[in-house]
Every structure is written in structure tokens, then in C-alpha cells.
Amino acid sequence: MPQVQVIQPIQQQPKRLRVAAYARVSSDSEDQLNSLAVQVDYYTHLIQENPNWEFAGIYTDEGITGTSTKRREQFNRLMDDCRAGLIDRVLVKSASRFARNTADALSSVRELKSLGVTVAFEKEGFDTETSNGEMLLSIICAVAQEESLSISQNMKWGIHKRMRTGNYITNATPFGYTQINHQLVPEKNNAMIVNDIFKSYLSGMSINEIAEHLNTIYPKENSKWNPRTIHAILRNEKYIGDSLYQKTYTTDSLPLKRYLNTGQRSKYYAMETHEGIISKTDYEKVQNLLAKKSITGEIDRTCVFSKKIYCSICGAICSRKGPPTQGFVWCCRTHLQSKALCLLKSIREDELQQAFLSIYNRLQCNQKTILEPLVDDLLGLRHLQEQKYKKRLALGEDIQHLAKQKHNLTRIHTLGYIEEPQFIERSAAIEQQIRERKQQLSRNDMSNTSEKILQKTRLIQKKLSSTPPLELFDESVFKELVKKVLISNTAIQFELINGMKLSESRAAT
Known part of the structure; x- marks a missing residue:
């Protein structure tokens, strides 16, 4: 019989998990802030003392409600870091600290799972790595959500009662x-x-x-x-x-x-x-x-140019000056404070109107050579974005599939069906694949800027096609098409809603 020599696999140490913690308190009272400080200290030591973990940071929100994620700056930063592949595991004191809104909680957890990031809830004693983790989370968050709404209703009842008796004390202090x-x-x-x-x-x-x-x-x-x-x-x-x-x-x-x-x-x-x-x-x-x-209708009617006219020399906004009988002019606010600080000359309002008429009519005559090529380029870019989106979906599915493989591998290793060397080797290989997919995700970051530009360019095309050449200044057309106007001593530059910039020379003075 031939002799067979067993060549043992190279034993690789599994990668240390990058672990972060999230803490939140709903008010900025001294007791709550002390509680937050205790949580930060506890999780910092817990993560740093575990040899298999790498400290990835503590994210804290102070005095912020958990019923919505919009104003929770640190929570959103945590999600962004997870999307960037910087975190593998998140520790939270309880589900109510993570979110009191069931929809937000499940949405966030599902996204993290698709990125291969697990969340552990210490108080409830479960994490999203387990098969029933999401079901438990939905039940706990639903209870927390109802508790939050109940507290809110009780507080409203007390406030309304004090309002009816005239004993309500407002937190807002008016000027004066x-x-x-x-x-x-x-x-x-x-x-x-x-x-x-x-x-x-x-x-x-x-x-x-x-x-x-x-x-x-x-x-x-x-x-x-x-x-x-x-x-x-x-x-x-x-x-x-x-x-x-x-x-x-x-x-x-x-x-x-x-x-x-x-x-x-x-x-x-x-x-x-x-x-x-x-x-x-x-x-x-x-x-x-x-x-x-x-x-x-006499109460301070806002001019169509208000908050749209800027100085190209110093960047300051321009103000409207002069009595209507003599015609309004627009002046740089820095120049009004001191002529030495900014040398921009004032511009008559009727000159601004005439410059817009010239720009509009010129663009209308040449939209086939100016706007249509731009739309074609944006449509090509949209196709590339769609391909990129499909690739991101595929990468997300791959990460989720690899995360399940890792979970199953851990289970069979715990049950003793696989030896330690094989577990270490396979686990390291899966983690490497997850890291590679996350890096590809971060490189294929999506942006909807081009889509917004395309939509606004089509709005401009629609307006130009539906309106005849202008003989008189039209406020509604200006408001729809122009985002910003930059004034220099030699030119007037109009920035349209799609970012396109068109210039007209100023009249000699």
C-alpha cells in the first residue's frame, strides 16, 4: 500500500472583531448624563479587555428621543461607519436605547445584517446573529414604542391640565x-x-x-x-x-x-x-x-431677487436699496459697511431683468446644442449608476450569504462536528471574503446627484418649450429657473437650478 502523509492546514488566527458600542439617553438631566458616562466607561473597558475584540469606538447621543433616527447624529454616524466596513459588531445596553420605533429598529438591524454586522442587546440577552434575534427585537421594540407613546400621552395630559388652569410654565423665553x-x-x-x-x-x-x-x-x-x-x-x-x-x-x-x-x-x-x-x-x-x-398686500412684499443676488468679489449677499420712484439698485452688504472692504459697484434692478431676458432667449434658441447633449450625457451616467446599483445589491446578498455561512460554521464547531484547525481556516477565509465585499461596497458608493441634475434639466427644457420668447421680465420664469446670481463689476452670472452657469456682460458705467 502507498504511504500517505497528512499535511496539516496552516493554522491562521481568526481576525479580531472590530466592536463598537452605542449608548443613548433621552434627556440632558444630570442623572441621565451620569448614566451615560457609566455606560461609556463600562463598554470601553468591556471591549478593550477582550483579547478577541478590537475597540472601534463608543457612539453616544445625549438628550435625544429614540422615536426617530433623524436627529440622532451619533447613531447615524455609527450606521455610516458600518456601511464603510469599519465595524463588525455593535453592543447596546437594551433595545429601547437602540430605538423605540419598531420600524426604525428593524430597518436598521436588517441593513446591518446585510452588511455582516451583528448587534448584541445586553439587557434582553440576545443578539441578531441568532435565528430568532429579529423576532425578539420586533417584540421588545414594539413594547418600548408603546411605552414611549404612553409616557408622551401622560405628559401631554399634565401639560394641558396646567394650561387650562393657567399654571403652565413655558420653557421658551421671548427676546426681552x-x-x-x-x-x-x-x-x-x-x-x-x-x-x-x-x-x-x-x-x-x-x-x-x-x-x-x-x-x-x-x-x-x-x-x-x-x-x-x-x-x-x-x-x-x-x-x-x-x-x-x-x-x-x-x-x-x-x-x-x-x-x-x-x-x-x-x-x-x-x-x-x-x-x-x-x-x-x-x-x-x-x-x-x-x-x-x-x-x-402692503406687508413687506419679498422681491423675486431676494436672497439670490451675491457679490462675486467677497461672496456677501446683496441688498435692495433706493426708492421705487427712482428705481431700485442692488448693493453688496460688505460694500455698504465699508467701500474699502469690497469694490463691487451697485447694479440697477432693471439691468438684472434685461440680463435675464437676454440669457433666457439665447438659451431658448440654442437649447438643442446646449441642453440636449447634456441630457444625453446624464442618461448615459444614469445607465452606469443602474449597473452600479445592481452590483451593490449583489454584493449585499453575498455579504448576507457569507454571514450565514459563518454563523452555521460557528454552530457546527460548537456542537463538535468540526475540528479546531478546520474551523479557524474556514472562518478566516469567510471573514476575508466579507472584508473584500465590504471594501467593494465602499468603492461603489451611490450618488443621486446626476439624477437630480437630469430631472432639473428636463424641467428647464419643459419651461423653454412651453413659453414663447420673453419680451418683458417674468418673475415666475425667473423663480422657476434661477438658483443664484453672481455679480461682478464686468459680468452677471446666472446659475440655473441644474447647476449650469450662463453669463452676460454688464453695461458700461
């Missing part, structure tokens, strides 16, 4: 006030500004003029006064010492969203809840004046 022992008290300097706003409006100044006046006399450190803020101050009943409760409301079901209360819920008007800043007579005069201007 400070809170002392949960009571609104006028703050001397800012109360003077509030008085100035009301007197200026009663004297005949417009809301825009008041905003510009305040930016000159009472400039803010990190922001500017704007017409919307002035309008809100003029409408706020708290400046006469009264309080209107439940101006907004939150929905009763997930996802919890806040809306302006325009009659969907009861409102509660409490009189003399604190010291006023403005007399009730002046306040009533202002409300009557606002109502009249609103009816006649």
Missing part, C-alpha cells in the same frame, strides 16, 4: 425677558429694544426698515436681525403680559411631528401671567395695522 424662578421678568436692555421695535412700526417704518435699523443700532454678535424675527415680536402677546398656549402641537402617533396649530387643537389664552413690556393699547394698534397691511 429672562426667567427667574420659572417666571418671565423683563430684561432692561433687551426690553428697551422691544419698545423701540413697536414704536418704530407705529411711526410708519416697515418691517424691513426696522430690521436694517436694528442691525445698525443694535447689531447681534452671531446673527442678524431679519424681517421674520421682527414680525414674530410684533405678533407676540407675551409682550403685554399675557400667554397663548399650544400655538403648536405634536402628533399622537409615530413618527412624532410638530405642526403649527391652526385650529386642529384647543388653544388656551391666559391673561396677566407676567409683567408686560408694551402697553395693551399700543399692542392692539400694531395688530390692527398688521391686519390692514396683510389685507392690502
